[in-house]
Every structure is written in structure tokens, then in C-alpha cells.
Amino acid sequence: MCDIKNLHDIQDIEDIKRAYYPDKYSKEQWEIIINEFNDNKHLLTDKTELNNFKKRIQHKYKIVITNSNLIKVYNYLKLDDNILKGVITKKKGKSNSGVLVVTVLTSAHPWYYDEEGEKKIAKFSCKHDCAYCPNEPAHEGNNMVPQPRSYLFSEPAVLRANDNDFDAIKQMNARISTLVDIGHIADKLEIIVLGGTWSEYPRHYQDRFITELYYSANVYFDKEKRDMKTLEEEININETAKIHIIGLTLETRPDTITLDEIKNFRRYNCTRIQLGVQHTSNSVLKRINRGHDIECVYEAIKLLKNNCYKVDIHIMPNLPGSSYEIDCKMMDEVLYDERIQVDQYKIYPTAIVPWTKIKKWFESGEYVPYPDTELYALIKNFKIKVQKYKRLNRIIRDIPSNYISGGYSDKCVNMRQLFQNDIKKNGWKCKCIRCREVGSNMVMPENIEMNIEKYRSSDGDEYHISFDSTCEKNYLIGFLRLRINKNQENILPILKDAALIRELHVYANLNNVGNNIENSMQHKGYGKRLIEKAEEISLNEGFKKMAIISGTGVRNYYKKFGYELKDTYMIKNIEKSSCNVM
Template sequence: LEGVLRNSEMLAQIPKSRRSEKISELLKIRKMRTLSGIAPIAVMTISGCPHGRCTYCPRGENAAQSYTGYEPASLRGRQNQFDGYSQVKARLDALRQIGHDVEKCELIIMGGTFNSQPREYQRKFVKGCIDAMNRGKSERVEEALKGNENADVRAVGITFETRPDWAKERQVDELLSMGATRVELGVQALSDEIYRRTKRQHTLQDVVDATRILKDSALKVCYHMMPGLYSDEKADLNYFKRLFEDERFRPDMLKIYPCLVLEGTGLYEEWKRGEYEPYDSETAAEIIAKASKYIPPYVRIMRIQRDIPANLIAAGVKHGNLRQMVKSKRKELGIRCRCIRCREMGLRGIGYEGQELELKRIDYRASEGTEIFLSCEHQKVDALAGFLRLRIPNRPHRAELMDAALIRELHVYGRALPIGERGEVQHKGIGAGLLKEAERLAHEEFDYAKIAVISGVGVREYYRKFGYRLEGPYMVRALGKDNVY
């Protein structure tokens, strides 16, 4: 041998028919990738932004706006000429080589303000991504999405990043037509003054409006927040507190990206003149740790830090392990984070014991509607097996959602499994039980005769088993005395 065999090389030599679960788990690399039950597939577009550039925003050579070009997703994009089909195919191949099941994927479309690009480009890009999962070529994005319903690799969710002023009714309708299930908004701060200073060119009211429109369209909402952006510890902690005290906001998920100073930005020039100083790693970790006490159990902290190489950061957080630093700081301060990610059974490494699971419910007002967060939890260790987001909307603009209760998310946690295979946590009837309870509440407590689910195209067959049918981008079902199963 010329060297030590890599795990991927050993896996490649074992026929699928002889790969036991134990062997696959032993040789799997980066298990965290699929422990939440789904394999994430992040792809990069070459999009810009319609308004120009914010003061903190990089634009690397041959990169999308707001990216340096050296993030892992950016590098994969460049290697594949920013082609959707090629990026997804390469990513699926890479995950398979290191032992991951990829039958259930979350497609995450990154780069600039994607939905401000020409409509033809958007639809062609998404079509290419889904075609790669389907292992074929289609004529239109609608055809690709339809084909994915029964593909070997299914998109159980599609995420788009955009700006709050690009998430109005018309733009949301376009995203839904491309299979959107989640939208990530670049909120950064809750301050019109900061928006003016950064040349953001949208307002806090745009954030409020976009959040309501997205939720009333049954979409999941993730906020990108940027501690240290022309603020201090007191202001940032107040922003996090306000996020969940003010019912106009209350996102479902957060990505927390401390502000960084990058060469070539307006902020870099301010920093050189001594007019701005970002948080260092220790300060950022402490502020995020303290902010954790304001995060409700219905929120998932998706990320804490961007994938920007330290050598490109002029000032700011240069440690690559900020999440671990935050975790240590929480322990030091005696703060316990109860966000979804910190309680997932898959990430906690806790096995499933049906008799110890309990159904819990949290009701809260958000964006002019009522949210019911149903969760299936292992009470003794505060671990989450699955959850469902039920929304009683205020004023949905979609015809399919008139007089309907909305299921915005149904998720059962555990490592990603091939479709049809049963595992420790997934596929134990938890999802069906949560769905049944949501239908009962919608009909009996809120007097709805119809319920609609924002279903990833690859999950539509699952809902059909329970009597749902496709109506526009939603799976819908009539509720009533004879229809609550």
C-alpha cells in the first residue's frame, strides 16, 4: 500500500448488498452531516444584489455577492462553473463516498439575492439541481419537481436566501413555484438606523411584512442576525430579546453571524480609520451565550459563524470553532440553551424508548397569527424526537390557503435513513401522531374544515398516505367528522 486507505476507499470496495448498518456507521465520516435526519446539499449561484452593496458585504472575484469565493460552498460552485446540476451531482457523490445516505436531501440555494435575478435563470438553476437528484434532464422546473416525488434522491425541502424587501407576495409566489419550503432573510439587526448606516436600503417594516407574508404562506422563516454590526453587547442582547418578545418577529430559526471586517468593503475602510471595531472571538462567544437564554424551545439555531477562512478576516472572529466556544461559555455562565438543535435526539445520541416520549404543546402569537408548536419529547433528558408547527394564519394571499389551517413544518429527528427503512427515532409513528394531533386541533379547537401542508416535493407521497392531495404547491386535506383520522 502507498498509504493508509481512506474510509471512502474502503466503503467503495464493499458491495451494497454486504454493507451492514454497523459497517456503514463505523466508516461514515462527518456523521453530523445527517444526524438531523436529512442530508444538506448547499449550492452556490453567481447572483448579485439589486440595491448595490452593504458596507460589510464582500464580493470576491468569481463569487456571489456577500461571499468571498473561498467558502466551501463557493469553492464547490467555482469547481462546477456555478451550474446547479453539476454542483448537486458532485455533492451527492461526495456524501455517498463518505458513507452517508442521501435519499432525503435539503437543497439550500445560496448566493446574493437569488430571486432578484432573471426569472429564466432562477428556474433553470433550480431545474438543474432537481434534475441531478432525478438523474435525468427535464424541460421545465415543474416537470423536474414532479419527477422528484418518486425519485431515489428526494428533496424534502428547498431553501432560498433573500432580502426582506424581496419577500413580498409576488416574490413569495415565485419561490413557491420552485418548490420553496423555507426562506432565510438577511435581517442582521432590528434597527432602521443601522440599515441606513450600512446602506441596506430596506426598513424594519420590510422585515415585519416579509415575515408575516412568508408565515401566512406556510413557509418556514430563518433570520440571519449579525451581532457587532454598529452595536455593543447591551444593544445586541436587546435585539435577541426583542426578536422573541415582539410578536411581529419570532422567527422559526436563526443563523448568527458576528460581523467581520473583510478587505474591499466599506466597513474595512472605517476600521482602518479607527471608526469601527468588531467583536473578537471571546466577546462574540460570550454575547451569543448570554443571548441563548432568550431563545424559545420552538426555535432552532442553525449556525453560529460563517465559513470564511481566517486569513481573509482583517478583524473580528477568527476562531473556526465559535459554536464550541459558545457552548463552553454557556456552561461557565450557567446558561442552558433549549433551542431545537441543542435538544435533537440524533445530535444528543439518545436512543428511542416509546414509553418515555410525551406530547407537549406551546401556543404563541406571531406575525398576526397563532402558532402551535407540538413536540414529542423524552422528558427525563429533555430530548426532542420530533415536532410540528401549526399556524392559524391571519390573512394569507394564496387562494389555496383561504379558510385553511397551515402545517409549516413536520420533522422527526434521527440519522438520515434510506426511504422505507426504519431507524432508532425516525419512522416510529411519531410523524403520523403529530399530524393527527394537528388535524384534531385545527378542526376541534379552531373550527377549520381544511388543512394545508408546505410539503417538500420529495415528501408528497408521505402525505398522500394520509389522504392529502396536491393543490398548487401545498398538500391539502378536508377536515370534518368523517375526515379526522
Template sequence: MNLEREIAWQARNEPIDIAGREALLIELIAALTRQEPLTGKRYNRTIQDFARRGLPWLSKAQVLTAYEQLCIAGYMTFDPDTRAHLQMKPMRTQSGVSVVTVLTKPYPCPGKCIFCPTDVRMPKSYLHDEPGAQRAERHGFDPYAQTASRLHALEKIGHPTEKIELLILGGTWSSYRRDYQEWFVKRCFDALNGFEAATLPEAQAANAVGIRRNVGLVVETRQDHVDVDELRWFRYLGVTKVQVGIQSLDERVLALNQRGHDVQSTRDAFRLLRLAGFKIHGHWMANLYGATVEGDIADFGRLWSDPAIRPDELKIYPCMLVPNAELYDYWLRGDYVPYTEEEVVEVLAACKAQVPPYVRLNRVVRDIPTTNIVAGNKKANLRQIAQQRLREQGTPCQCIRCREIRRDPVQLDELELRDRVYETDATTEHFLSFETAGDAPTGGRVAGFLRLSLPDPALAHPLPELAGHAMIREVHVYGPALNLGDDSRGEAQHIGLGVKLIERAADIARAAGYSRIAVISAIGTREYYARQGFTLDGLYMARTLL
């Protein structure tokens, strides 16, 4: 955003003075609330009607602040559903948590991947005009300013910010100097806390009991940078999830694209991460140099048929040809040909049909501004097109994202507890979930889930202090992100699903012969686990199973 647009944006978001306008504003909010769904068109029409009657032209942020002021002044009774209805982007917090994305400073990456864009103004792999990248640059890549501005924007449009997942993006996190990493994370925590602590542990301690708690911390790194020392460092920083570019499980394709690692390296990293309790978020790419449609579909199958891979979350990126990647020269020479749109949809639909129900498929196309794409797919709605294809074929996507319960109120007696068990190379995984009866697309809707890892006792544990421990890698309960004190209306976060999942996991671990159960807790969820009988034990929280 340039300065003029930023100033205009600020003006549109200045709170308006409600004095003398109360009656008209109450009428306006009632009129907006009646419209279901509240589309942009309907919103504009309603605002126009009220502008004729004397109100200024109000942005959604202004309507929301006016609503809050009216509630505070006692003119209206606060209703979280009304606020959700008036929110600009209700999807953003439907998983129960608000996400704040921050970018690291421009820095080279040890990787030499031929498809990866290079822009000296950005950390490796990010393009200058991606929306998140522009925001980061505007703030000089300062983590405090980036975090604070996102919090401010979220609060302005009425999103609760008590539970924040921090997503740190940019090249390979592990290749940055550790003093920079520590400074970066501390500054993010400082912004959440609203003051500058002297050290990272001090900032974390404040956040553990703070108003805006960090409930997840995500970094992205390469598989060949994951070792035991790195696991401990991640935990010191408070990391709970690691994004890794799998890209392909075909040695030939990895080599052709100069990934600089083999498939075994991905297996090794995943084993370490899983045993240390991290959630594993994989990226997989279609249409790399040397790939074919059939080859890609088979390769995607290996993500699940190879027990050592099986990530928890996945992003599928069809390779996008951009001028500042080496692959561009291959294309100019005629050595690389991007898939047609039909081919991309074919691959995506075939991939989505293979996703197991314990996986969350977070995204299927990268958010690259289409002006950067030289050739190949330019459509942003490929997920929807592929989804449509799956519906036509009668094979709906089973992934968690497609089955999340979102904002729907649920009663406990409508839900059944399912336990999906699968093996990896070093653990038995239990994916426990509370779901509605039946299967997707109508049933099997997920209200909450837990990932329990039972490490193979015959194998040496990379973190010896965790030997004999079962590990809870994730507990996630859906429902809109509510601030403390908001009325819950029966949404999943507030009917005790988390506690029930944890108790079930403890029962399973006990029955399997484990004497302790640990959880990879984010800094801001420690208090929650403490209430469930866990105590801080080194880098994890743990509890004895009697």
C-alpha cells in the same frame, strides 16, 4: 482544490478490488467497528496495522465501498450502525436528511450593506475561498454539475441520498432573472432525477416519485423583495424555506450599515412568509457598525419579544471584517472597532440563553476562512466556547439543535407530546414536539416536531385560496437519513412520529374552527402527505377537516 489535489482525491476514493482480500477486509472492518469513537488517529493506526499485513492504505470512502461489496457478496450482513460508524461525517445526515448546497452565478445584489464582501468572481456576499464557493466555481456555477458532484461525494462516503434538502445560496435570489431562477431549480432537480426534463414542472413531477427526492428547497432573499407575487413564485419553484437577513432590529444600526430597509419591512415579509406556510430562517448579526455589546444583547431579545419577528430558525453572525467590504475603510479610519473575543463570547452566550425552545439555532459563526479576516474574531469554535459559558452559568441553550435526539434509538413510550403555543402578528403558532421527559440539558430531547400556524381569521389572507386553512409549515422527525429498506432500529423517523404529529395538528386546527388544513410540501414529500389524506390543491397540499 487544484487539479493535482483533485486527482489525488479521486485516487483515494477509487473502489478497491476485494477479490482475494475478503478475509483481511472483514477483519479490518471488525477492528474499526470495535473502536468507539472512531477518531482519525485510531482510524490511521488501524489502517497502518493492516497495511503492514498486505492491504493498501485505504481511505474511509474505500473502506465503506469495500464493506458494501462484502455485504453484497454475502460475506457480511449489512448493518446500518456499522455503516454509520464507518462514515466520514456522520453529523451531516443526523437530522434525517442530506443537505446539498449549490451556489448561484456571480451577480450584483440590490443591497449596499457596508459589511458585505464583494468579489466579482462570486455571487454577492461570498468569498472566493470559502469551501462551497470553490466547489461551485470549479463547476462553472452550473447547478446540475454542483448537485451531481455533491450527490456523488455523499454516496461515496456512504450517506443515503434518498432525501435531499437543496440549499441555494448566493446574494439575493429574488434579484436574479426569473428565467434564470427557473432554469437553475430545474437543473438541480434534473441532477436529482438523473436525466434532463423539458420543463421545471416535468422535472418536479419526476422527482415526486423519484429515487432521490427533494424534501426541502431553501433560497435566500431580502425582506424588501417579498410580496404576494413572490410568494406564489417561490411555491411554483418548490421553495419551502426562505432565508432572510434580519441583521438588526435597531433602525439606527440598519441605517448606519446601509441595509436599505427598515424593521417594518422585516415584519411585513415575515407575516407574508408565515401565512404562506414557509419556514423562516433569519440571519442576525452582532457587532455591526454602531452596535454595542449591551445594544446587541437587547436587540437579540427583540427577535422574540416582537411577535411579528419570531423566526423558526436562526443564524447568528458576528460581523467579520474582510478587506473587500466597505466597512474595511471605516475600520482603517478608526470609526469601526471589532469586538474582542471576550466580547463576542459574552454576546453569543447572552443570546443563546434567550433562544426560545421553538427555534433552531443553526449556526453561530460564519464559515469564512480566517485568512480573510482582517481584525476581530478569528476563532471557528466560538459556539463551543459560548456553550461552555452557558453550562457554567446553568442556563443551557434551549434551541432545537441543542436538544435533537440525533441517532439515539427511542421508544414511543419514552416520549411525551408537548404543545408550545405562541402568538405572532398574524397567527397563533403551535410548536408540537415529541420530547423525552424533563428539561435540557438532560431531558427535553426532541425526536420530532411540527409547526402549525393558525392564521387570524379576522385578517385578510394574502393568498385568498388559503383563507380558512390551518397551515402545517414543517414536519421534522430526527434519526439518521435512511434509504428505503434499511433496518430502522427504533430510530425516530420510523416509529410513526410524523403521522402522530400531523393528526394532533389536525385535531388542534379542527377544535379551533378551521375547516381545512394545508401543508407546504416539498416536491419529494407530496407522496408522503398523500398517504396522510392530503391532495394537491394549487400550490399546496390540503385536506378537509371533518
């Protein structure tokens, strides 16, 4: 058994004890775990061997070991064993997309300073009153804390936000710590901000919340935390921070999207917008008191795409005023109507929950949802038909069943898994990005090919350039979204006469930036080749300038290919250059 004194001198054993489980293990128990793990690590090549190891330790020393404990020991020993790290990492799927997603929520009634400098409390998180949308007040069950509009106290992400007082810094620290503790690399983060309608919060609160997100990432690993700087300073610091924010997603309504609002999004270096669309039928939108029509949605998507944004939308089948036939028409419009071609979908079948108008309609018999069988058929057909350049993020919302009194039954809670089983059983395939991500699967380079799909969207041409495996499962290695927009109206000045790279993503296990791990698809040049192809297409389309909407933490990646930061976008003259690394 190795001597504890010979371990890497990164911290005293008392430090690891205090930092992780101050009351769970004694110093002597930590020494046992570290020594046993160090002596047996070469045997831990799969889950079976890992479980056998944990059982032996439990039997021999009467110590229960979790994977989280072993991750801490792995980091303590400064080990560099990709196979071992994979065996002890929990929930590996959370980083198989190449990034870690961290979701935070805004407060229902935050404090802010108004234009006169007076401190106030916001009266609402969304000024609208859609019939399906819960507005949970303060009550004993939520510790007398009102919840942000549309969200319920016991939803997992909402519970975490409540545990951390809806404080941006606390939420970030807690979520990053959890992911690190189960073995993930906190290097590249996609931040998703939920809660109410972002664009209707006071500007001071918006600025403070986003500044705190960047600050949290920038100082997470610092033992001594410095004071928070300005929004602009924290964003610039993140370019070289240990934790890179490579994407920032904000959730808002289509009727808030204006060029001025997009300018504000750019101040935060927001890179993706989630829009609550809900339905394509104006009669349904009117019935649920949505407050806008479908034409507003078309304009919002066009404005966002023309300014280089990635766009996600929420769709809600089985709403009051709709029917199975109307929803089938909606799903086809979402798939094929060029005015509503977006990048990602969340399909949220209508759930009848407390603190909504539709609950009263349901109880009175005014609203009768169609049955689960039709709902299942509707979404299954959508999943089978969805194009390969789109991502179906969610099929059902993660609402605890105790809230749901109608809309769909308990049998539908795991609908995505039911679809997967059904598709596999019948030999069907889902072509969406989420189902084809290569993740931890290995593909030989000779079995990877570039493919290009062109389609119309919002009066522009979209090119989906991808690297796919040639095997039967058609794994997706990486892709790029290129927009050719020859209509120059309603765009930010920096984007004039520019082709637009709206997204670049290489899928694989998450690697530290600059860390060329052998069995990962990241950092193998696929991103560079996708950019080269996009530049080639843009030149052929008559464009001499390229703009990229880039997350703060990956700006330096694009700089290697000749791009410069100008007015929050990465810009390059592509007329007489290539993206060879300088």
C-alpha cells in the same frame, strides 16, 4: 478468504475500480480489500476495531485504506448491517437530523435569455450595496472569476461552487457523490441555494437553475442520463425519484417579499426562505445602507408565515452604528417581539473583510467594533435564553481567518464550541432544536412524551407540537409547526380558511423512505401522531381545512393521510376525517 467470484454480481471489479479510484488501486488490490473486509466485517463493531483492521491491512499488504474505500466495498457487497455502516460512516452528524443538506451557489454573472429571447449576461447578483457586504471582483487569486455578492472565494461552499463553475448540475453531482462516498444515504435532501439575492436574478436563470437541481437529483443514479425536461415535469418526477428533494431553501431580502414573489417561490416548490435581517434598529440599518427598515422585515415575515413558509433570518451584531447595549436590545427583540418570531437563526458577528466599505471605515478609525468579551457575552446570553421551538443554526460564519482583519479575533472562530464548553462547565442548558436533536442517541418509547407550546407570531397563533424525551437531556424526537391565521388578507387563494402546517420533522439517522430500520426514530409513527394532534387543534380552533407546505419528495407521505396536491400545497378537509393510513 472468500472467492471474489462468489461476491454479489452487481458489477465487474473493473467497474468499481474505474468508478471510484481509477489510478489509486489495481484490480488485485481491490480484490484484497473486498475479501479482507468481507471476512472481517463481523469484528468491526466500533472505531477502535476499525482502526486496528486498517492498520493490519496496511502492514500486511502495504495498502492504505480509507473509510470512503470501505463504504464503496460495503455498497459493492450489498451489505445490510446498520452497526457496521455506522462504524465506517464519516461525519455522521450530517445525517443525524434526518436529512442531508446540500448547499449550492448561484453565479455572480450568469447568462440568461431576456423576454425577447436575446442571450445576455447578468450585470449583478444583488443590486444593493450594503456597507458590510463583500463584492469580490475577478482577480488572480480566484482564477479571474467574480464571486456572487456577499460570498468570498475561499469559503468552503464557495470553493466547491467555483470548482464546478457555479453549474447547478455539477455542484449537485459533486456534493451528493462526496456524501455517498463517506457513507451517507442520498435519499432525502434539503437543498439550500445561496449567492447574492435570489429574487434579483433574471427569471430565466432562476427557472433554469432550479430545473437543473431537480433534474440532478432525478437522474443521479441513472447510468444513461436522459435529456432534461421542463421545471414542472422534473418537480413531478421527483415525487418518486430515488433521491427526494424534501426541502428547498432560497436566500433573499425582506424588501423582495410580495405575494407575487411567493407565487414564484411556489413554482419552484420552495419550502423555506432565508432573510437577511441583520439588525432591528432603523438607525443601524440606515448606517449600513441596508435599503429597508425593520417594518419591512415585520411585513415580510408575516406574509411568508401566512402563506405557510418556514422562515430563517440572519442577524449581525457589532455592526457600524451599533453598540453592545443596542445589540442586547436587538437580541431580546429577536427572542420575544411577536413581529419577528421566526424558526431558525444564523448569527453572523460582523467580520471586516476585503471589498467592503466597513473595511475602509475600520482602517480610518471611523468604525470601532466592541471587544470579543462583550460579543461572547451577548451571544452566550442569547443561546441560553433561546426558546425550545427555535433552531440556532449558526453562531459564526465560516469565513477563513486570512480574510478577517477585524470585527472579532481568531479566538472567536470556534465560538460555538467555546459556548458548548462554557455551558457544560457551568451547568447551563441550551434548549434550541439543534442542541436537542436526538440524532443517533437511543430513547425508549416509554420515555417519550408529546408537548405543546403556543405563542403569538405576526398576528397569528403558532403551536409547536413536539415529541421529547423525559430524560435530563430532553432529546427532541420530532416536531410540527402549526399556524392558526384568522387574518385572511394577502394569502394565496388555496390557503383561504385553512390551518397551516409549516413544518414537520422527525429527527434521527437518515433512513431510506420506507426502510424501517430498527434503531431509528424515523418511520415509527411519530410524524403521523403529530399530524393527528395538529388536525385536532385546528378543528378546535374552528378550521375545517388543513394546508401543508411540502417538499416534493415527501408529497406521497402526506397522501397516505388523505392529503391531496392542490396548487402546490397538500390540502385536506379535516372536518370528518382522521389521518389514519388509507
